[in-house]
Amino acid sequence: MKINGKKLIEMGFKSGKWFPEAMEYINSNELTEVEILEYLEQYRPAPQIPLLEKPANFNINIKAENELEETNVNSVIGSMEVLMKTPTLVNGAIMPDACPTGSTGTIPVGGVVVAKNAIHPGMHSADICCSVMLTDLGRVNPKEVLDVAHSITHFGSGGRDRSTQFRFPMDLLTEIEANPFLNNQKCISVARSHLGTQGDGNHFLFIGTSKKTGNTMMVTHHGSRGFGANLYKRGMYIAEQFRKELSPQSLKQNAWIPFDTEEGKNYWKALQIIRKWTKKNHEVLHDATLEKLGVEKENRFWNEHNFVFKEGDLFYHAKGATPLDPKFMPDITGPRLIPLNMSEPVLIVKGKTTKRNLGFAPHGAGRNMSRTQHRKSKKGTVEEILKEETKGLDIRFFSNEIDITELPSAYKNAETVRNQMEEFGLGEVIDEVLPYGCIMAGDWQKNAPWKIKNRNKR
Template identity: 40%
Template structure:
């Protein structure tokens, strides 16, 4: 009778003690139970669980970083310094080959190796969930249609079809689509999420997501540039309409569906790195593409990308139906995603792809600057120095909290009069709407970098070529929801406690 194999037997055969030893032992005992002889078992086990496991470690020095950004003044310099620090942490990871930062780069998060907005990296055979972030496939989508509707009419219809704020559409008002019927739900990263996928169809979320109505008047030179680049359908449509279009542009990601996929992917990546690497920050944990976990995650990402594009298209189609119009041209691009080019996986967190497509055409991209400025239509310059990316927007130099702080009164509340004044000054002549009722000052033009400088740096660093500018007419964003009674009670309680502490401190100072 064979004696059950033990951990010490595996160690004696050359396996190392560590987190993988338990899995190795479980597999060995499974083979024993199947009647595999000990000698054969050890040979098969070596194939599945190599003895000489190479543990991946961070590099001592970061991989190269290309900077397509030029700081002016103390605030911008501090911003770029923080961005560079986080990128260098990510670039020490053994799977990361090089990185780049865009003109709109700004830090986000305090955890080590948290990739900044406007950051891009190239990784070998590895998908890093933290490098595309929770808002998987945050993206732009534009529909060009005849320019014969007043702005107010278009905005009224748009407000009725879109949905902003937390959560999905309420029961009875949910949308459906063929994308929900795809046979993907046995994927471990998508299992059980079909209802989430339906809940969030037709929604845009909050933060910097928007629906924007604009107008573009293409010049003959721009039309010729698009035709030369291979975009004949768009060029012909421009010619037929003398260059003038209304345009709906939406900006949002994969909502709760993508957030759940991200959580599962990050959990799996952290587990893989615990077992196969050492000293890897959570934000930089990866899944090898050629592993079962990595291959499944890649397939899940592709589905999330299809779902997000469909979500954009459904919102656009809903507006067009209300207007009695049809789409003349539709284009779109991701800027929070992972793209496979050969064995290299390009990760962008707020970076617009600017390489050539499979047909050799420079990619078309949309770059919004702020609600009161034009949205740029660009042809990618395929500049490999910067991983062939361009910016995804204007970016920030300060946090949302810091942006609104100067507009608060002594009680710590935003001064409504000053907020209105700022919005009136920065968005004059535009139809600006806040879906949830209250204005979000941090999403006004006040919250973003100088759009003119960002636009200039796109040209300065050779990232893309502008071939159209969609001028603003109106914009809808989530805004701030009206304060609920419980929120008001909690706020007042905190204010009261703060006042009591200040009074107590003052009394101590006087004794």
């Protein structure tokens, strides 16, 4: 019995890369009809996986303390209830800094979900490995550190030009070139030019002093920039192909890549490469600042809060949640960092895994309202608002344009977050980096070249 592609489709198979090989084998071996069916069984798609009838368990480590927070918390819980029906999920948690992002069923900022044998790109988001690094510089003048760091860092869109790029590690380049998710010219080019850049939004360079020792500390907050965004885009595309085949009922944003596939293992390796790059992205800024100051670091540690952590066949997706348990961090060198806002201390914490926290803490203060809502709620000039909210602090915007949606009032009450951390057992504060000042991108789009061009035309 001769077999062609049309016949295979009539037999209920979807066209795939395996068609030519299967047809060649069947026809060259002149299989009988029974033998053909037996042979093709290996290619028959698995039954589609339905959504869970009830949401998988998730712990709620957040309480509303006013009407605005009530709306926020209800929205977060409602989104988690939809999200936790995704068939791969077995557990989850919401942190005190949780806030919704995207449509219902999307993992909120401040959310942790545990998947069995599956990686969900949409649950670590485009800003893969968004993270915080601290360097203890000893007894150095905070203003001098901020001035030097300001001359070295880079905020805003795009990357560095060739004359200001940092030297790229060859061992990391070798790993990138060996990974099918990362080995393309666009990805490699962005990895080179974005090294030593901090982007925009809520990313910052913060200078303060240790409450315990009085030493000056430098803290940076940013993720994997365009390098990670390229992987995220590719990962979401691959996950969508699996979703269509395995679980079309699952929401697109919750599509997954099965870990036991070639794609799953390569994606996991790609995530680890992104992690290495992001750590290096912090290090080059810190090291360049130390070198220009002419001082040696006394201590350094870091942690990510937008990542996937593996334990056996379980994958912990932390969207804006800080890992407490050392098992999640292969290069752990110190406690964890939780920034709140530019006028509040960066918390240095330690903690243990409990049934409530699943091994995680909050990543910051979170938001109760969108940037647009916050902007509309403020009265007065941006200069007046900045002065009122950051008295005594040296606050700088790299673009020289104030972004009021990053001021303290844009975020949840820091004291509330700290109280709920203590109430729900989400980490113990062992030191604080008291604020001296910080640098953020600011409203870099206000005077972007294309906007100036349009204004000139008008």
